[in-house]
Amino acid sequence: MPELPEVETVRLGLEKLLVGHTILVETHDTDKGFPNSSSDVEQFLVGAEVIAVRRRAKVLLIDLNTSYTLVIHLKMTGQLVYRGKESFGAGHPNESLIGALPDRSTRVTFELDRGAKLFFNDQRKFGWVRLLPTIEVPNIDFMKKVGPEPLEDDFTPKIFIERIRRRANTSIKAALLDQTVLAGIGNIYADESLWGAKIHPATHVKDVSDAELKKLFTEIQYVLRLAIEKGGSTDKNYVNAEGKKGSYIDFARVFRREGLPCPRHSDTLIVKSKVAGRGTHTCPRCQTIVKY
DNA sequence: CACTTGACCTGTCCGC
DNA sequence: TGCGGACAGGTCAAGT
CATH class of the missing domain: 3.20.190.10 (MutM-like, N-terminal)
Known part of the structure; x- marks a missing residue:
């Protein structure tokens, strides 16, 4: 959280x-x-x-x-x-x-x-x-x-791709959650950024193209910046230093939205599964596992 | 070495 | 109503 x-x-x-x-x-x-x-x-x-x-x-x-x-x-x-x-x-x-x-x-x-x-x-x-x-x-x-800060200026797509490729044989979601690859991503923003990049979380890193990783880099920064702007996500416990809740969860596209329509496809419902041992939210239409 | 799973905890929710 | 079990998910240790 x-x-x-x-x-x-x-x-x-x-x-x-x-x-x-x-x-x-x-x-x-x-x-x-x-x-x-x-x-x-x-x-x-x-x-x-x-x-x-x-x-x-x-x-x-x-x-x-x-x-x-x-x-x-x-x-x-x-x-x-x-x-x-x-x-x-x-x-x-x-x-x-x-x-x-x-x-x-x-x-x-x-x-x-x-x-x-x-x-x-x-x-x-x-x-x-x-x-x-x-x-x-x-x-x-x-x-x-611990890996680099994803919102620092010196964190580039090139560095992101180099680091995440070290985890070639694991799922892209497990790689995003690995704090030694990059710092700060947890379950919520892993699901949100993977939906943004239209990558299924269970896809192995070796099966994700450089172009898709570049898109994922952009989505990670977008989601993290938006979440900071909204004061973070309060699912259950989280509050800020003043004891107030964050509101990103109201803007989430997939996280905790199982059974609700995908923002891209009003006729397709978000499904929940388990990837990398975590509850995982995806749109079955825009996120599919592709192998090259 | 690369990768996965279990342990650490407590509160909540679900099914019987 | 009560009760057992599953679940929540960040990190590290232990396992394959």
Whole structure:
């Protein structure tokens, strides 16, 4: 659920809300979600000021003025929600949308100056928070092997095609989900971009032409940019830094639209199947498996 | 090495 | 109504 557009939406919100705040207290329910030693927390987190909020792939990076960084992965059901005086005000237009926090999914609470708080919620407990020296962030295993950012200027169709061809004998969907090929695509945007490029997700990479991959590159960028513009996709859990849902799902062409008409063919219904071990949505008319 | 599957978790939904 | 099982899907470890 949190894929690149969702994490980027959280980042944009936290950049506005969190930078300049000082972290006063940190509490967490178990060490699983936040396994750092308490001495590190006391020394490099408590009293630290947030100076920047970055993103790499689906990972959030909250930089502190102690040269340490909070590294956060939301996985499937993670949320990072900020609550300040501006969030609570009586009569606030979004007051009714904002549930009371902490709730039973809250794993980590950061108490900030000016009466604000930051909550890390995670229903399924797959997500995690780590405190690392900023300079070591690029050296963690995930960062060393993760592929290029799909929306950066230096990511070109040529680079995309070269990298994805390394996965010649797997399905194109499995290759898109492989974070070492490119960063940030998950189940929603894999299905959406493959529909856009009219490629069936089960097609082996070796059976997809360069022209089709080039089209897929364009569709990936289009879908990711549109999703960021819409504040991401909320299927169930995802909310942004203010606790609000994203609206991309209202614009989705295939994802979670099984039984509904394909936007290209009003007489053909979207079907759901399983590809690369994931629920997969396709139009049986415009997406067919072709072998050369 | 390339590739696939299972584990990690909890809440929800579906069929009996 | 209650209950068991399938399902949701990001990443890593273990398996083929």
